[in-house]
Amino acid sequence: MVNIMILIPFLLVGLFLILRFLFKTSLLLILLKKFQCLEDWLHVHQLYRVPQFNHLFQENELYVKVSTYLNSLPSLEDSDFTNLFTGSKSNDILLHLDTDQTIRDVFLGARVSWTLEKSENGGARVLVLRIRKNDKRRILRPYLQHILSVAGDISQRKKEIKLRMNVDSPSSGENGRWRSVPFNHPASFDTLVMDVDLKNKVKADLEMFLKSKQFYQRLGRVWKRSYLLYGPSGTGKSSFVAAMARFLNFDVYDIDLSKVSDDSDLKMLVLQSTSKSMIVVEDLDRFLMEKSKNVSLRGILNFMDGIISCCGEERVMVFTMNSKDEVDEALLRPGRIDVHIQFPLCDFPCFKHLANNYLGVKEHKLFPQLEEIFQGGASLSPAEIGEIMISNRSSPTRALKSVISAMQTNAGAKSRRVSGDGAEEIGGGEQGGLFSREHSVRDFRKLYGLLKMGSRRKDEPLDLGSADKDGSN
Numbered sequence: 001m002v003n004i005m006i007l008i009p010f011l012l013v014g015l016f017l018i019l020r021f022l023f024k025t026s027l028l029l030i031l032l033k034k035f036q037c038l039e040d041w042l043h044v045h046q047l048y049r050v051p052q053f054n055h056l057f058q059e060n061e062l063y064v065k066v067s068t069y070l071n072s073l074p075s076l077e078d079s080d081f082t083n084l085f086t087g088s089k090s091n092d093i094l095l096h097l098d099t100d101q102t103i104r105d106v107f108l109g110a111r112v113s114w115t116l117e118k119s120e121n122g123g124a125r126v127l128v129l130r131i132r133k134n135d136k137r138r139i140l141r142p143y144l145q146h147i148l149s150v151a152g153d154i155s156q157r158k159k160e161i162k163l164r165m166n167v168d169s170p171s172s173g174e175n176g177r178w179r180s181v182p183f184n185h186p187a188s189f190d191t192l193v194m195d196v197d198l199k200n201k202v203k204a205d206l207e208m209f210l211k212s213k214q215f216y217q218r219l220g221r222v223w224k225r226s227y228l229l230y231g232p233s234g235t236g237k238s239s240f241v242a243a244m245a246r247f248l249n250f251d252v253y254d255i256d257l258s259k260v261s262d263d264s265d266l267k268m269l270v271l272q273s274t275s276k277s278m279i280v281v282e283d284l285d286r287f288l289m290e291k292s293k294n295v296s297l298r299g300i301l302n303f304m305d306g307i308i309s310c311c312g313e314e315r316v317m318v319f320t321m322n323s324k325d326e327v328d329e330a331l332l333r334p335g336r337i338d339v340h341i342q343f344p345l346c347d348f349p350c351f352k353h354l355a356n357n358y359l360g361v362k363e364h365k366l367f368p369q370l371e372e373i374f375q376g377g378a379s380l381s382p383a384e385i386g387e388i389m390i391s392n393r394s395s396p397t398r399a400l401k402s403v404i405s406a407m408q409t410n411a412g413a414k415s416r417r418v419s420g421d422g423a424e425e426i427g428g429g430e431q432g433g434l435f436s437r438e439h440s441v442r443d444f445r446k447l448y449g450l451l452k453m454g455s456r457r458k459d460e461p462l463d464l465g466s467a468d469k470d471g472s473n
């Protein structure tokens with residue numbers, strides 16, 4: 001009994017030292033690996049080789065996708081050695097599988113391994129998949145599908161968005177071709193001041209669309225969705241297009257209809273676009289109102305339906321207009337346009353949000369006066385208010401006073417118009433809407449240096465204000 005009492009402290013110390021030794025060294029890990037090797041050795045395996053190039057020396061897309069997938073696996077970080085590279089951004093560090101490196105993966109409970117080998121005939125490489133024969137039938141196909149889908153998602157996330165524009169250069173015979181530049185528009189759903197619910201609804205709609213491949217297939221419908229963004233100039237339609245593209249990570253095909261030679265040329269442009277892209281036609285109402293145009297209404301309808309006949313993969317189409325009142329019903333029918341989004345002028349909550357974003361002002365003694373003016377019906381577009389705030393950003397009070405003057409000038413012009421003509425101008429005028437009188441445009445420009453506005457301005461739509469901006473995001 002006494003002997004046991006003496007032994008216990010020695011046993012405890014011994015146990016402590018053994019545990020300490022095991023934790024301080026990698027003995028446990030080594031034992032685990034040996035056990036796995038032994039277990040593997042007791043199974044029959046099948047090997048699959050994914051070569052980097054095919055027999056015509058073209059890069060094997062499967063090899064690229066499997067590499068992308070393997071380089072994203074957390075087990076790569078845990079492997080004994082691997083390659084480190086910098087990414088496209090300066091502070092990105094990327095892990096890459098090295099030659100003769102083996103990486104393990106688990107799929108549906110089955111353990112598989114991949115080894116990167118050098119092929120016998122030179123520098124090309126081969127990825128070798130090792131899979132237990134017992135698991136082969138059950139997991140091989142779904143596992144490869146899983147790899148393709150993960151790799152697709154990764155490359156989509158990493159992709160740099162491109163803006164593609166149709167160029168009009170008959171001399172070089174390039175008419176109808178797309179010219180591409182990196183898409184760097186800074187707008188995102190976070191920077192846009194608009195109704196939060198509306199913003200969330202659009203995001204949810206886009207997300208749902210992306211996930212609905214099977215749904216569209218089951219219904220025998222082409223996987224596409226069309227949006228119409230309409231509202232006065234400077235209310236954020238083009239910025240919204242940019243936000244959508246950024247959100248979807250889709251390339252933007254911006255079609256300039258004036259550079260399209262005829263109806264079939266327009267169809268060709270769609271045929272030359274790729275999947276996972278947004279096809280954008282800005283100011284469609286203005287184009288349709290033009291008397292002599294190369295593309296007919298039928299051509300445009302066919303082009304909208306052209307997607308249906310040509311392209312099965314996901315496409316988002318976006319059309320912008322100042323007003324949809326004058327536009328042919330056929331163009332707006334469900335199926336051609338799925339979602340209509342109105343962009344109204346700024347109301348008081350929207351103004352407050354802009355004041356916070358541009359001037360860092362949450363409350364101000366001029367706010368009650370501004371609220372009254374807004375409630376009186378005067379309004380400016382977010383672009384106009386933004387410009388005033390930018391040019392006066394060193395003095396918030398001056399900026400707010402300038403907004404007040406602009407709204408008063410604007411309201412004055414409106415009332416002069418109403419009393420002079422006996423009716424408010426809505427629709428039709430060359431330079432209708434808020435600045436339909438030349439002198440009010442000049443007044444406004446003089447006051448705030450808005451040099452680029454006016455030429456594209458249209459009348460306010462009749463349904464203005466139905467989707468109020470609440471100024472939060």
Ligand SMILES: Nc1ncnc2c1ncn2[C@@H]1O[C@H](COP(=O)(O)OP(=O)(O)OP(=O)(O)O)[C@@H](O)[C@H]1O
Nearest residue numbers: 191192193232233234235236237238239382383386
């Ligand atoms: N809702 C908004 N929130 C934040 N900024 C906005 C908003 N609307 C417009 N702006 C600002 O105004 C400028 C012009 O906006 P944008 O070009 O998107 O308007 P638009 O509706 O496309 O006008 P147009 O009909 O003349 O093409 C942008 O630089 C953007 O920053």
Ligand SMILES: [Mg+2]
Nearest residue numbers: 237238282320
């Ligand atoms: Mg625009």
